[in-house]
Every structure is written in structure tokens, then in C-alpha cells.
Amino acid sequence: MGSETKLIVRYQETDQMGIVHHSVYPIWFECGRTDYIKSMGMSYGQMEKNGVMLPLLSMRCQYRYPSYYEDEITVQSKIQSLTPTRITFHYDIYRKGHDKPVVQGETEHVWTDDGMRPVNLKKFRPQLFEFMNNLYLQEGSNEQKQE
Amino acid sequence: MGSETKLIVRYQETDQMGIVHHSVYPIWFECGRTDYIKSMGMSYGQMEKNGVMLPLLSMRCQYRYPSYYEDEITVQSKIQSLTPTRITFHYDIYRKGHDKPVVQGETEHVWTDDGMRPVNLKKFRPQLFEFMNNLYLQEGSNEQKQE
Amino acid sequence: MGSETKLIVRYQETDQMGIVHHSVYPIWFECGRTDYIKSMGMSYGQMEKNGVMLPLLSMRCQYRYPSYYEDEITVQSKIQSLTPTRITFHYDIYRKGHDKPVVQGETEHVWTDDGMRPVNLKKFRPQLFEFMNNLYLQEGSNEQKQE
């Protein structure tokens, strides 16, 4: 059902326009991704130590509203699609006091070994793939997500 | 035509995967955008002082190959599309010794006044719009850009 | 007394040495400072809107132990010294499972108006100065801090 990550906007994350710089949201996506994996009872750090990495293939961000210093931010993360070779996460970023997402995005990743060679996760780590796949199937409502 | 920006990968820009972190490329896009505008004989800083801002609406990145500490990077930037209310830049990022782009991306921006209210640039700053539009038309070969 | 700020190490904060990059700790100091001011019932954002700014004069960091991705970090912040023209904060950064501070530091700031001109806070904003001074005096145990 996805995970939620709470953050407070840091002064360093603002720019001279007085808003959070757009390059910060991909970092918050990553915080969300870390928490999503942790909420599954695993850890991305542990996955890396077990020889599985998840470098990015692509990223998309939609900037709808600005955020400001000291804002209370919530990152909602979920799996958008999963195959034996790729995984895509979707993120909705909210700021307290504003009911629509301020930023939305996706990151598409390739499963690799620790030498950054692409792998078929279903063959390379069958249990991990089953685990992720069950999670993905449970999310169910992925189809009607807003864009 | 477009502009070229030269950068050297900073140690701080790497992550524990041993490669440039994906959130760094949007910052390099911005360096490219700054240089593009400067190559036109203007400056983005000056534009802001004149009350015109260019916040992002959306961003896309395609990560094709990794980059590493101390790599010599070239950012090629150009206008991909221009209307009185929006402008989109396209970026190709190269690392020395590698002939294909390692990362490609687009950033879509909205023209606003200094209160971040969207404006029709053709009416708000007709000379600036003419100037940008001439540049855009001169680029010509935008149509057959690779994706 | 002081305040405590909890953080989780972000992947983006690591470098190719596999540890948190040293330039990240000053950002965590700032998170600590923000929370310290908030714990006093104020907000640094509000202070800025009231025309009082706190740019840095100097910073010192002692790096004693590394931190790693996903570590649970605590930043302890307190006022180290206060005069009508300057304020110095001291920070002790802990990671869970390690009883000594991993990083310690100080930041020295000058009180300025919103044009970045140095001010005598006691004259410029007497109530704010009294408020800060009471806090500082309450901390008391500042003298025997380790270095």
C-alpha cells in the first residue's frame, strides 16, 4: 500500500527564488524509496551488500506548486510497475496545509549485480523477486493513479 | 546551435555506488541553461532582476551510462520548444572518451513575473520574447533531435 | 538543555568512499539550528520575515568517526556564546549504536538586518535579544563542554 516519509525542508534546500530547488525532489524521492523498501522489512543497504543494485534508467518530475523552508513534507511512495529486469516507483509529494501533491514523479530502475551488470532478478534472486512481486500485486490500486 | 558547458566531476557529486548521483544531472542541466542564456548575450541573473523568472514545470532525465569522479563533462543545451507562456530546453551530456551522450534530458519552464505569476512573455516583455524566438528559429535542426 | 534533531542518512549524502561526505555535516548543523530556534517557540523563517538574519562568520568541524547510509543520526545543538552582535552554536552529532559524538562543530554568526548589514541586536530587537540571552543563561552547563 505504499509508504510515507516525513521531512522538514532544510534551509540549504532553498534557492534564491526563495523556494525549494527543483534538484532536491529527486533526493526526496530516494528517501521515499529507502523507506518503502524498509517498510517491507528489508533495507536497500542490505540489498546492496547482497549484491543487488538499482541504478536509475530514467526519472520524471512534475512540479505543480513550490515548497518553502521549514515546510512539513510527506513523500508517498509505491511500486508503479515491476518486471524481472526493471522496477518503477511513483512518488507523490505533499506539503502540510496543501491538499494536492506539490510534486509528482517516477523513477525507473534496472536490477543489476554489484558490477552494475543488468540481471534477470527472477533468476538472480528468485526470493527477492517473489517478495517484491507480492508487494506489487497487493498494491492493486496502481492502475487508477493520477498523472 | 546551442551552447556547450565544460565541467569536471566533483568528489562530492559521487555516491557510494562509485558513480555520479542521479540528482546531480539536473544541476548540470541548469549550468548548461545558464550558459545557453549567457551565450545569447544575456544573463539569467539579469533576467531575474528585470522581473522575469523561469521556474520548472517538469523535468525528464534518461540515464544511459554512468559518469565518474574527475570525468570531463560537456553539457550541450538548446531550446527544444518556445511559446509565449513556456520554454523547453533539451540537454545532451557527454563524458570525454565516450562518444554517445551519457545522460539526456528536458526541462519545461513557465515564464513568470517576480511574484511567480505566469505571464504571456510576448505581451509582458515583447523584446525578450522576440530575441528568444529568433534564437529558437535559428536553431532549425531542432526537429530531428535524437531521443 | 539544547535541542535534539533526528535524521536518517540519505543515499545522496554518501560519496564513493562509502561514507557521508564531509560537506553534509554543516547542513545537519543547520537542521539542528533550525530546530533549536523552533524549540524556543520561534522559527528562523519568521525571524527572517521580521528582518533579522544570521549569516555565518566562521565554521569549525571535527570529524571523529564516519557515518553511513541509513544511519540514525541525532544532532544536539546549543548556544555556545551570545553577544549583542554575534551568536555561536555548538553541535554534537551522534549515530545510533555509537556512544561518542561522530562529528562536533561550531558555527559563528553575525546578527544583521535584511540588507545583511550588521546590527546590535540589543538595540535593533531588544525583546529578541532578551529572549535569546535568557535561553543562553539557562543552558548554564556550557562551560564544561568537551572539545
Add this chain to the structure above:
Amino acid sequence: MGSETKLIVRYQETDQMGIVHHSVYPIWFECGRTDYIKSMGMSYGQMEKNGVMLPLLSMRCQYRYPSYYEDEITVQSKIQSLTPTRITFHYDIYRKGHDKPVVQGETEHVWTDDGMRPVNLKKFRPQLFEFMNNLYLQEGSNEQKQE
């Protein structure tokens, strides 16, 4: 005689005070350090591949004047002190059009092997130590550096 590194201030490096955020200068110090080592005919990346690392022990920054978006920055770097177990670099950061350094700083490093264990460089890599020591001695004028 030290090295010089040229940089242009990035938009992302500014904060809502409208100036370069103080956490950026340590990153510029690192760019200077990289160039200093490169100017000696080596590369820090190569040093790391040869099993020698240089994690930080401490850092000091003096912020004298602000820098702004698009400023042309010069980082002057040199060795301030060298022993078989430690090395300290000094940095003077200038912005074009301003004759005094805007920021000055030092970083103190410990020589370690690739397991981050402190080493005596004179024994661990005698040639590298000799090389560094000759450079350090050639700088000569280190004694009368301003503070």
C-alpha cells in the same frame, strides 16, 4: 606554489538569502584540492585506486564576504603542513571584481589505506610521501600566509 581552480557559481548553490550557501565552500575546497593534486601530475582518483585515501579530520572556514549566482570564482589551494600521518591544505577563495578573499579555509586529513586505517605514509608509500614533501618544501612561502 599552489594551484588555481576556476568555477562559476551555480543557481543551485544559492539559498533564499540570495547568496551562496555556506555548505558549498567545502565542496569548492575539494575541487581545489583535486586540482592541486592534478597539478602535481597525479590524480586523487588514481591515489584511491592505489589504496591511499585522505578522509578529513577537521575543517575550518572563515566567511568574509558573500558570493552570488554567476560569480566567477577562483580557488587557490596549497599545502599548509605535511607529516607522515597528516596533511593540511589551505584555501583562499576569490570572486572576480573583489580583491580580497571572500572565504578562507583549511582542511586537515589523515593518510589511510583503503580500509580507512591510518597509515604512516613515509613507510606505506615512500615515493608518494617524498613527492608530496618536495612539493611542500618548494612552496616555501607557507610561513607568512595570512589568517
